[in-house]
Structure formats: C-alpha cells, structure tokens
C-alpha cells in the first residue's frame with residue numbers, strides 16, 4: 001500500500017474516531033451469505049414466507065459493479081425486483097460509462113456504449129481484453145492528443161435521477177449493516193423504499209469519489225462499514241466505503257438519532273484513504289471529487305468525460321482500434 005504522509009494522518013484519524021464494523025472483499029471464487037437461511041424475514045418490508053418469496057439471489061452489491069459472491073438471505077423477491085427495476089437502474093446508468101471504460105463485467109459482460117442517432121459509434125469489450133471502438137472518422141466519441149498521449153472520451157450517460165443513485169448506494173449500506181443497527185436508520189430505510197424521488201432525505205447526499213490511475217483489477221469489489229467510535233464526537237455516525245476497479249466511493253449513512261447533534265454544523269474531516277499497490281510516481285496520484293446526488297429530478301443527455309493515457313498507437317488499417325493497456329487518468 002502506498003499512502004502519502006497526509007493519507008497516513010487520515011488513517012490515524014479513522015483509527016481513533018471510527019471502528020470498522022464490516023469488511024468484504026468480493027473477488028473471484030469468493031462466496032458469503034449474510035443472514036440465516038432458515039430464518040427468512042425481509043429487512044426492507046419486514047414480510048416473511050408465505051407472504052413473500054425468497055427464491056432469487058439477492059446481491060448485496062449489484063452484479064453490475066462486479067459482485068458475484070456476496071448474497072443476503074433477508075431481501076425478499078418483491079423488494080429485490082423493486083430495487084432492481086428502480087434505483088439500481090439509476091446507479092447502473094450513472095456508472096455505465098465508467099464501467100465500460102474500466103471493463104467491469106456485469107451480469108451480461110462489459111456494458112456496450114453506443115453513440116446516438118447518425119454517429120453510430122460503439123465501444124465494447126475487445127476480444128483480447130482491451131476495448132474495441134468502432135466509429136466513423138466523422139463521428140468519433142473521442143479526441144486524441146498525440147503530444148500528451150491522451151485520449152479524451154465524451155461519453156453519454158443514460159438518464160438517471162441523482163437522488164435514486166444515492167438511494168442505491170444507501171441500499172447497499174443498509175443491506176450490509178448488522179441487524180441491531182437498523183433501528184438507527186428507520187428514516188433512511190423509508191426513504192430508499194419511496195419510489196417518489198422528490199421526497200428529500202434527512203441524510204447527506206454528497207458522496208466522495210476517488211479515482212486511482214493505472215492498471216488495477218476490474219473483477220473485484222471491496223466494501224467497509226465504518227461506525228463512529230465515540231458517541232459525542234462531531235463526525236457522522238456511519239460511512240460505507242465501496243471500491244471497484246479504479247474507483248472508490250465514500251458514502252454517508254445518516255442516522256437521525258446518532259447524527260442529530262451535527263445539525264447545522266460545518267464538519268471538516270479527512271476522507272478514508274483508499275490505496276492500491278501501484279507506484280504513484282509511475283501511474284499518478286489518486287484524485288478525489290465530491291459528487292452532489294441531492295437532485296430529485298431526472299438528468300438527461302449528460303456527458304461524462306474520461307481521459308485515458310496510452311503508450312503507443314498501432315495502425316489497424318481500419319476505423320476499428322483496440323485500446324489496450326491504457327492507464328485511466
């Protein structure tokens with residue numbers, strides 16, 4: 001792990017102020033079930049058999065982000081379908097350009113990106129592990145800066161509602177937390193189940209996204225739940241930290257009771273540092289940006305800018321090119 005001096009300080013802050021109450025590393029061959037197979041009560045609607053069924057695999061983290069093995073026994077098929085057809089679609093649309101470019105395999109492989117209308121370009125998983133980009137010269141989804149050896153993609157995002165993306169992140173946290181904690185999150189639970197996204201949350205809606213440049217495994221997901229260790233400390237009660245491929249997210253899970261004393265306070269605190277084994281002098285430093293997911297109306301026709309760096313270009317004698325070992329940066 002390569003932590004900067006500043007990140008080591010952040011880590012010390014978390015060691016003093018928070019405790020990690022859960023950690024999951026969803027990688028190849030990993031399999032874990034949360035809850036008890038014989039005691040099936042849905043965490044989200046409180047119903048049990050025979051009123052509801054439990055025959056579907058309820059993925060704790062959506063499969064689209066790369067989770068295969070972490071499944072819960074306490075999400076009924078009805079809630080699973082409601083989340084899957086609702087807020088998880090918003091999360092899927094919001095993350096799709098990044099998942100394509102980082103080659104994250106979902107349920108149906110790497111998601112394809114297709115240009116609208118006449119442009120007709122496509123970006124999809126390549127045969128040899130890279131990305132295959134097919135485009136007409138006049139309608140490219142990207143521009144190339146040969147001097148900087150950088151390709152800038154302007155990729156369309158399918159429609160999504162920011163508040164629904166936040167709900168999908170919070171749903172992951174609520175699924176992971178130990179059952180006795182749920183009583184502290186009644187309000188969040190009601191909020192994520194409400195299909196009316198115009199109803200605002202009592203909780204925070206700003207998440208922090210950290211991009212780690214360089215070639216990193218894109219077939220694993222890591223998640224941590226961090227809970228405040230001292231009740232009176234002026235910091236949020238709980239966070240979910242979720243990482244997949246080159247991205248890490250820090251998501252607040254607001255508890256009405258345990259965060260009441262923070263109302264109106266301006267909180268300054270470090271972010272939980274995430275690290276990779278890559279040498280930062282070679283691949284560059286991680287970059288963190290706050291993302292406001294409080295908007296309650298649908299966002300359409302948004303473009304996402306992704307810059308990739310390359311080592312060299314080979315002429316493939318056609319408009320079809322393979323971007324191989326590119327370093328997302």
Ligand SMILES: [Zn+2]
Pocket residue numbers: 042043044045046047052075076077078079080
């Ligand atoms: Zn349910």
